[in-house]
Amino acid sequence: MKNAMRLKWPLYSSWVCIVCLLSLGQRAYGQAKKYQRTIIVMIDGFGEDYYRASDMPNLNQLEKSGIYKVVPSLMPAVTNVNNIAIATGELPAQNGITGNVYLNPATEKEEYIEDPKLILTPTIFERAKKLGIKSALFSCKKKTIDLMGGSAAVTLCPECDGAAASPWAQQFGPPPGVYSKEASYWIFKSAIAALKADPDLGLVYIHTTDYPMHTWAPEEADAKDFLHQLDAYIGELRQAAPDAAILLTADHGLHHKSLCWDVEKACRQRNAPIKIAISPEKDRYFKHHRGMGGSAYVYLNKPADAGAVRKTLLALPGVEAVLTRAAAARKYGLLPERIGDLMVLGDQNTVFGNLESAESEKLAAHYRSHGSQYEAHVPLFVYNAHHAPAPAYFKANYLLAAWLYK
Numbered sequence: 001m002k003n004a005m006r007l008k009w010p011l012y013s014s015w016v017c018i019v020c021l022l023s024l025g026q027r028a029y030g031q032a033k034k035y036q037r038t039i040i041v042m043i044d045g046f047g048e049d050y051y052r053a054s055d056m057p058n059l060n061q062l063e064k065s066g067i068y069k070v071v072p073s074l075m076p077a078v079t080n081v082n083n084i085a086i087a088t089g090e091l092p093a094q095n096g097i098t099g100n101v102y103l104n105p106a107t108e109k110e111e112y113i114e115d116p117k118l119i120l121t122p123t124i125f126e127r128a129k130k131l132g133i134k135s136a137l138f139s140c141k142k143k144t145i146d147l148m149g150g151s152a153a154v155t156l157c158p159e160c161d162g163a164a165a166s167p168w169a170q171q172f173g174p175p176p177g178v179y180s181k182e183a184s185y186w187i188f189k190s191a192i193a194a195l196k197a198d199p200d201l202g203l204v205y206i207h208t209t210d211y212p213m214h215t216w217a218p219e220e221a222d223a224k225d226f227l228h229q230l231d232a233y234i235g236e237l238r239q240a241a242p243d244a245a246i247l248l249t250a251d252h253g254l255h256h257k258s259l260c261w262d263v264e265k266a267c268r269q270r271n272a273p274i275k276i277a278i279s280p281e282k283d284r285y286f287k288h289h290r291g292m293g294g295s296a297y298v299y300l301n302k303p304a305d306a307g308a309v310r311k312t313l314l315a316l317p318g319v320e321a322v323l324t325r326a327a328a329a330r331k332y333g334l335l336p337e338r339i340g341d342l343m344v345l346g347d348q349n350t351v352f353g354n355l356e357s358a359e360s361e362k363l364a365a366h367y368r369s370h371g372s373q374y375e376a377h378v379p380l381f382v383y384n385a386h387h388a389p390a391p392a393y394f395k396a397n398y399l400l401a402a403w404l405y406k
């Protein structure tokens with residue numbers, strides 16, 4: 001008898017566990033069921049000029065039947081600042097992300113922003129998880145997965161560990177290099193397959209790469225071909241999840257830039273030396289933009305240098321404005337502790353970055369970049385979202401999904 005009990009008990013207890021797990025799962029899913037399935041698409045570098053120049057019939061339909069606006073994006077007009085603001089629904093002053101790099105006060109060194117601890121407010125993946133909603137993040141860039149992907153149940157990027165052996169690679173071939181159009185196609189195809197295969201997936205976030213826009217202007221055939229193909233995948237997304245809301249925007253546009261200033265060298269040669277100048281655009285994807293962008297953070301050796309440095313910078317051709325830390329934080333919603341003593345802003349043709357020997361350089365005719373206020377406006381689409389606020393709510397790109405799961 002005792003032996004029989006012993007045999008039965010583990011069986012009984014495992015059944016109890018299965019039943020309890022099932023009911024827990026049902027409760028979590030039941031809770032999640034209240035929320036409409038949502039697809040967020042962040043097309044990196046998708047300025048309105050690219051949209052208008054390309055044949056994108058599916059997006060045209062989204063535009064006609066949903067909310068469509070051209071809205072301001074956030075400054076500096078670089079990927080991290082905008083992607084994290086979209087994913088948190090907060091300005092950099094709250095979420096803490098002011099660039100792709102920052103000057104770490106502890107080490108006094110320029111460091112890439114890749115540590116998720118640097119994000120000071122919850123991401124949409126954390127908010128979804130708390131409500132029992134299963135989420136996925138598909139990005140072309142590993143830095144996006146490292147920073148934002150912590151609470152997503154599924155993550156994928158071409159450079160992520162295990163990507164080459166993933167079921168997606170088995171289905172769609174080995175992950176393409178990041179400097180290709182195909183990296184974005186691979187990410188889209190994987191996201192569509194995941195949506196089809198897993199009905200419990202309540203939130204899918206897709207982030208493409210702006211490599212094509214760094215390489216081709218809106219009117220060039222390759223740019224048009226790339227965007228026409230992305231549009232076909234947006235059509236497939238709608239078919240794969242006809243019930244889903246589609247929220248789509250971009251981080252910044254792009255322009256040709258003709259001049260680069262090395263701010264450190266220029267200041268030194270004019271007897272107004274600074275501690276360091278940081279281009280918030282600088283990231284590990286050097287081929288995109290050589291680390292040069294249309295705005296820069298300037299750190300002074302001492303506060304008394306501010307006047308002379310400001311005057312020196314304003315005298316450089318292509319420099320449009322120099323803001324104090326307080327003025328920049330106020331104007332652009334930035335976190336004062338993570339920007340320079342001064343913020344320098346270029347005109348549409350000018351970028352800032354480290355140059356090997358000269359203080360300035362004329363850039364090649366095909367060079368394209370972003371980071372200035374001239375790239376800080378993007379299209380925004382809200383389609384089939386049952387609980388979205390009125391169009392007036394969407395005053396900037398970072399509000400795209402700020403209302404969701406709150």
Ligand SMILES: [Zn+2]
Nearest residue numbers: 044045079210
């Ligand atoms: Zn970008």
